[in-house]
Amino acid sequence: MPTTLTINGTDHAVDLPPDVPLLWVLRDEIGMTGTKFGCGVAACGACTVHIDGQAVRSCQVALGDVWGAVTTIEGLGTPDAMHALQQAWVIHQVAQCGYCQSGQIMQAASLLAETPDPTDDDIDAAMQGNLCRCGTYPRIRAAIHDAARALKEA
Incomplete structure (x- = not known):
């Protein structure tokens, strides 16, 4: 059964196992490549996104553990203006x-x-x-x- 994530204000249905890291969902499944893979162990911060406004390392948050709306670097500003x-x-x-x-x-x-x-x-x-x-x-x-x-x- 697909999981629906709200990313940058848009709902995305993804049909992936719940243990897939959010980083790979964002980059490989949805195509939001602004979030970078750095170390894979939450030690560098390159993969930082927000979940319900809280900064998290997306390499260490499993798809099944996402608890709210996700904001990536692509969603920080607006289409008309940078943050x-x-x-x-x-x-x-x-x-x-x-x-x-x-x-x-x-x-x-x-x-x-x-x-x-x-x-x-x-x-x-x-x-x-x-x-x-x-x-x-x-x-x-x-x-x-x-x-x-x-x-x-x-």
Whole structure:
């Protein structure tokens, strides 16, 4: 029997075993490749998505365990405008290789939803599980601060 998932506001019926990782459902079944495979053991954060607004590592959430609506990097902004974090990422030229960035942005969005005016320590604590091999951590922090200001002004 197919499982129906709400992903970025759209229902998707998938006929897969309940133990298939959400990451593979998103990428291979639905074709949303913005969520990246990094390590497969929830240690790098490249596969971060939101379930009911909570940042989770999609490589470790089984299809049968998805408890709510899923938001991926493709659903963070709107068709007409990037999310404030995406805009800040561009302004600060955060991405170098770019591979980890969708997970970084999704983790940062969860942080800002919970802590609208984060300190450097808040950012460091929230982002510590998201690895960037290019080392753009200072730019990530600056972009999060800018996005927080933009969201407060909106």
